[in-house]
Amino acid sequence: MSTIREQPIFSARAHIFQIDPATKRNWIPASKHALTVSYFYDATRSVYRIISVGGTKAIINSTITPNMTFTKTSQKFGQWADSRANTVYGLGFASEQHLSQFAEKFQEVKEAARLAREKSQDKTELTSPALSLTSPQILPSPIISSNGPGDDKLFRSQSADMEMTTERERIKKMLSEGSVCEVQWEAEFFTLQENNNKLVAALHEANANVEQWKKQLAAYQEETEALRLRVSELESQRGASDLPIVVKGESTPALEELEQLVKAKDEELQQLKSQKGSHWEAGSECEETHQKVQDLERRNGDLERRLTLAERSLSETLSEREKMHQEVAKVAEIMDMKIFELSELRQDLAKLVESN
Template identity: 40%
Template sequence: MHLDTNMNEQSPLYTCKAHIFQVDPDTRKSWIPLSIGSVNVQIFHDSVKNVYRILSVDGPKVLINTVITSRMSFTKTSQKFCQWVDSRANHVYGLGFAHEDDLTRFMDKFIEVKEAARNALRSSSADARQTVRSESDWSIESNRTDPAIQLKQENAHLKFALAQSSTNSKKWQEELDLLRNNNAKLTTALQESHANVEEWKRQLHFYRDECSRLRQMVSSRHSPGGGQVNEAHEFKNLLDSADRHMLTVSIVRISSYYFNGRLQTLKHV
């Protein structure tokens, strides 16, 4: 299908957005989508040939180039779907609109242009005989087939939406289970950390009390001789050193436990 070059210079009489379909020419029972989404559908007046056209172009591809004739019929098969027969191209086209009002406005414009085409044909002195294929051979049983097709399409959309919802639900459930599992691990690690810290505190207090007790024993002894004084003083220094060492070891152990516990927790998360 090609587009006349003079149409590029014409201004459209009407423009709308719609999904474009075509009846399968082999089976004549099913619709084939011509557009991926909604595209512009326009009605032009070809002043050179004095005809009216329904035209739709998607990039370099011409989807519809139908000449509107006085014998052409336009059928509304549902609230948002309509069809017509292009006997020259031997195709049946269908348009799916987002709203019923859009379809109604398109039909009104089609009827108006069809009447204009009839008047132009009457006023023309030329004998334009055209071999028109019977439109009844190409028409689809609108009251039977089209509603069934519409229902099948809606059913397919509902099935897809249901499958998508089920997939999302499973995904969210898996994420929720993972979060619960990680939360349980973190809670357990925190409880173990608290218990170990309390144990280290208890041992630290025990070491401090023991050092204090030994200091009191040294202080309570009577004044010793010179050698014993040095020995007692040295013993007291050892106790002070041991006290500081125990405190340092306890702090290092507590810090090491916190670091290792946090590292293990992050590995499991």
């Protein structure tokens, strides 16, 4: 957690991942949603940190050093390694612009941390000059070969060990790049799957509303038809009756009331027809949404195929790495045998020199 002496200098929203400590290849989501990731500066100690808090827990607490590197592995994903925390952090951003801004700020803060370290080293040298003068600089000394016949081959064996170490580093780099691509595809797949679920839910809701409006329209139509039949019956009874004028006059208000009711229902029917047109428009929007869902499903299928190919290539790389380890083991056994033979030859030569 940041203290009062630290001040935020830059913030961004991102999905946070951490490398799996068991496999060192797969990413583990550190939060369910995007969180705020901020750069903090401690003026009293001249220290820069990247901090992100989820609830009451600090998910990221990484002190930036000059030897750190922020790597963009895709258009929306970047990562950096923290040796002090013994982990690798990954950030997935909503856009390429946000990733670029975060990477630029990382480079600025890294340069500022380098300058701060140089200033602190200069101050240390100025405050303790005797220490800097009296302490000798110890350089790694190479192996000095003697005139013996076996020392030159020992030096060549060390060169072979250095070459094998370089080859191992190259294989580790290939494996890390493969895992990064795999995580990138997994993050894109999860994002598309979430958008797909949202669109399906919206489509179901729109279909439910359309069905409800259709039922309401049918009920109004049935009620209107019933009123029309009632009015026609009353008019036929009125025309066929031979009642006096007074009786006809008494039945007139009921007919007027029914006519007004029919008129009101006709107006409601017109409104429902206009609403029906808007519902058909909503239906067309639902069709477009359904088409988008199908497109997303196709894209999901493509991503799954790409992920399968990536896993297959990764397994092939692992098999090649296993073969390389076996070859290195064989070379190491041969080198041990040669070294043993050279040591025996050297002892024999030493005995020969002593006997002469």
